[in-house]
Amino acid sequence: MKNRILIVEDESIVALDLQNRLESNGFDVIDIVSNGSRAVEKAITEIPDLILMDINLKGSIDGIEAASLIKRQIDCAIVFLTAFADEKTLKKARVSDASGYILKPFRENELLITIELAIKRASVKKKIEENSNWLYSTLNNIQDAVITVSNENQIIFLNESARTLIGENVSEGDVFDHELFIHVEGGRTYFQYNDKKTDIDYFQTDIFDEDKTLLGKVHFIHDISKQVAFEIGLEKARIAAENSNRAKSDFLANVTHELRTPLNTIIGMNSLISELYIDEEVSKMHELIGQAAETLLRQVNELLEFSDIDRGQLKINISRFSIQELISEILGTFKDQIELKSLKIVDNSDDIPLLVGDKNKVRDIISCLFSNAVKFTKSGQIRIRSQVKENTLILSIADTGIGFSEEQKDSIFNLLMQVDGSHTRIFGGIGVGLSLVKELLDLLNGSIEVESVESEGSQFTIRIPIDISDDQKSEVEDNRKFEPSLSSTENPLSEYSDLVILLKEIDKLLIDDDYKLIEKKIKGYSKSHKLIELNFESNVLFRVSIAMKLKNKEKFKTIMKEVIVDSEKTTGGRL
Amino acid sequence: MRILIVEDDFGSRVLMKKLLSVYGSCDVVIDGEEAVSSFKLAWEEKTPYSLVMMDIMLPEIDGQEALLQIRSYEKSIGLSDKDRVKVIMTTALGDPKNVVTAYNKGEASSYIVKPVEIAKLREEMTKLGFEEQ
Incomplete structure (x- = not known):
């Protein structure tokens, strides 16, 4: 890029000479003017890189004045040309902040050097100013x-x-x-x-x-006043949240206690009723009251246990126990539901010696998981496997139930969450279960893993630190173990539960029979084999009749199973 | 007069049947699916129900859904609005919002909150034009 020069010189010969020399040395002479005013005009419009300004100019203003006028408006190097070297002129020139001077007549190299230097200086000055501006801008903007x-x-x-x-x-x-x-x-x-x-x-x-x-x-x-205010606000919010939590926990504990008290009265009084002489109809009502109260009590207890944990009040109690016994006990509790759904239970556990740990909490955890497995599995099997490795009890429960998706996996441990949260309440209960399990496990320093495939099944695996008891002598055991296996015809009839026997008989029934006839057949069979007294309420027959009319054998069998199970509960015994 | 009771809780079933037997012959089913099947069968046998007492929370299909299916069936057999079966929805839920939803959509005739107050039930039955027999 050629540097652009404006020549301000009233002697035209000198001007032309300058032009020649400059142009042959690679400069671009944009114009030659001969007076100060024109110089100012030109400079402002053309903005040359450098102006060669003769000091003595014809006209109203001389070179020095012109230079100062130009400097006010634009940034460019100005080199003065003067024929005089007198003090006065030089003094004047110095004050005007020129980039250089050349005395006429001048030598060519002197000219060129002065011009180069002048341009260079101007550019460096500009740079310094720019940097200075940047610096000031930065400082003023932080x-x-x-x-x-x-x-x-x-x-x-x-x-x-x-x-x-x-x-x-x-x-x-x-x-x-x-x-x-x-x-x-x-x-x-x-x-x-x-x-x-x-x-x-x-x-x-x-x-x-x-x-x-x-x-x-x-x-x-x-x-930092904003930050400090934020921190103070945060602290206030944290305290408020803690207070609120504590208030909530206290409230929860209070409520559950309030619920349990009248429940105890209901259950207690109700059981006393059975000692009085009452007729059959009243007896049935009494039974129903009792069952409903027990169910309610179970739910309230689950809620209460949860709030105890929440308030950090649950303690750990260590004792010796047998894991097999626990599992047996739990299976026994769910006996009816298992039979109703014809679920197969498989226990692949290792032989595990007596353990030392919090028996009740372990039972609650397993019971809860097993309850879910039974609840959410319509048919198929539930597999339990337990083992002890390196002081850790590892127990897994796998089912062939409805399972859940990846997205649901994270939230199933949330309080009150059930997989099917809609009103299609196939599965009952209030959903405290899994979050309670999580809390109990945390208390015992245990952990839980979950795997599931929707519509195929789920597997829950818990790990709890445990010790093996030094004293392996078992206490007197309760021999009433529940064995749900349905196979082996070698076993005499009395080994099977009544339900199982009757179910086999029901299978033989034809769906085309008249349902009153079916009632007669089944009742008769039960009586002759000295099984439970069956109680067919009229609404059951109605439902069975619907199922039969719709030729729904599965439904028919389901209803019959219900009848048998209910009969066991209400009539309570063999003939 | 035929009445269909749809209730999945054992105790409630017995109670409801006791209470409603004075108005007519009661059939009891335990889920939404059975409710719809029975309702349809009753029409097919030309002895339709005049009243359905149904809980909202039911297994298989819930009360709301069953109600919609019943109404849809009535439409398909060409019943006019005034000939449709009367439906009382029951609920144990604290806030009757869900009940009111069904009620406001015009599909249910009335609603009752559990535990049932006998006097309230009798009042509703009278309102709907049913008399003790």
């Missing part, structure tokens, strides 16, 4: 207050943020003694100005020149 002071605490520089902090009417030259404004109190640093106290982070550093002379200091003041 949020921190920056104040540079001399050794006598006189302000050399302060940025916009500092002006805002200290005061608009403060300026360079004023004294700024930081110790007057910055205080440390109770672990916090403040900037105090008049009545305003601001939380700040404060930092200062000394400025040295290259001879290691201390020139002054720079103060950096960072306003």
Whole structure:
């Protein structure tokens, strides 16, 4: 890029000569003007890189005046040409901040060197100004207050943020003694100005020149009042949340206690009723009341246990126990439901010696998981496997139930969440279960893993730190174990439960029979084999008749099973 | 007069049947699916139900859904609105919002909150035009 030069010279021969020399040396002469006013005009419109200005010009203004006019408007190098070397002229020229002078007549190389230098200087000056501008812009735009002071605490520089902090009417030259404004109190640093106290982070550093002379200091003041306010707010919110939680827990505990008290009365009084002489109809009502109360009590207890954990009140009780016994016990509790759904139970557990741990909590955990497995499995099997490895009890329960998706996996441990949250309440219960399991496991330092495939099944695996008992002598065992296996015709009839026997008989029934006939057949069979007394209420027959009319054998069998199970409960015994 | 009771809780079933037997002969089913089947069969046998007492929370298909299916069936056999079966929805839920939803959609005739107040039930039955027999 060629440098552009404007020649201001009233002697045309000199001007043309200059032009020739410049052009042959690679410069671009944009114009030649002969007076000051034209020079100013041209300079402003063309903005040359350099102006060769003759000092003595014809016209109202001379070169020096023209130069100062131009300098006011644009940035360019101006080199004066003069025929005179007198003091007066030179003095005048010096004041005007020229980039160089050339005395006429001039030598070509002198000309060229002066011009090059002038352009260079102008460009360096521009750069310095630019950098300076960048620096000032940066400093003025940062949020921190920056104040540079001399050794006598006189302000050399302060940025916009500092002006805002200290005061608009403060300026360079004023004294700024930081110790007057910055205080440390109770672990916090403040900037105090008049009545305003601001939380700040404060930092200062000394400025040295290259001879290691201390020139002054720079103060950096960072306003942290917003942060502090936020932290205070956060702390308040945390305390409020804790209080709310505690209030909620207390409330929950209170409510469940309030619920249990009348329940106990209901259950207690109800059981006393059975000791009185009552007729059959009243007896049935009494039975129903009892069952409903027991169910309610179970739910309330689950809720109460959960709130106990929540308030950190549940303690750990260590005792010896047999895991097999626990499992047997649990299976026994769910006997009816298992039979009703004809679920196959498989126990693949290792032979595990007596263990030492919190028996009740372990039971509650397994019971809860097993309850879910039974609840959510319409048909198929449930497999239990337990083992002890490296002081850890590992127990898994796998079912062929409805399972759940990846998305649901994360939320199943949430309180009150059931896989099927809609009103299609096939599965009953209030959903405290799994979150209770999680809490109990946390208490025992255990863990749980879950795997599931929708519509195929789920597997829950728990791990609980446990010890093997030194004393392996077992106590007198309860021999009433539940064995749900249905196979082996070698076993005499009495080994099977009545339900099983009757179910086999029902299978033989034809769906085309008249349902009254079916009632007769089944009741008769039960009587002759000395099984339970079957109780066919009229609404059952109605439902069975619907099933038969719709030729729904599965439904028919389901209803018959219900009848048998219900009969066991209500009539309670063999003939 | 035939009445269909749809209730999945054993105790409630017995209670409902006892209470409603004075109005007519009662059939009891335990889920939404049975309710719809029985309702349809009753029409096919030309002895339709005049009243359905149904709980909202039911297994298989819930009360709301069963109700919709019943109404849909009535439409398909060309019943006019005034000839449709009367339906009382029952619920043990604290807030009757779900009941009111069914009620407001015009599909149920009335609703009752459990535990049932006998006096309230009798009042509703009278309102719907049923008399003790």
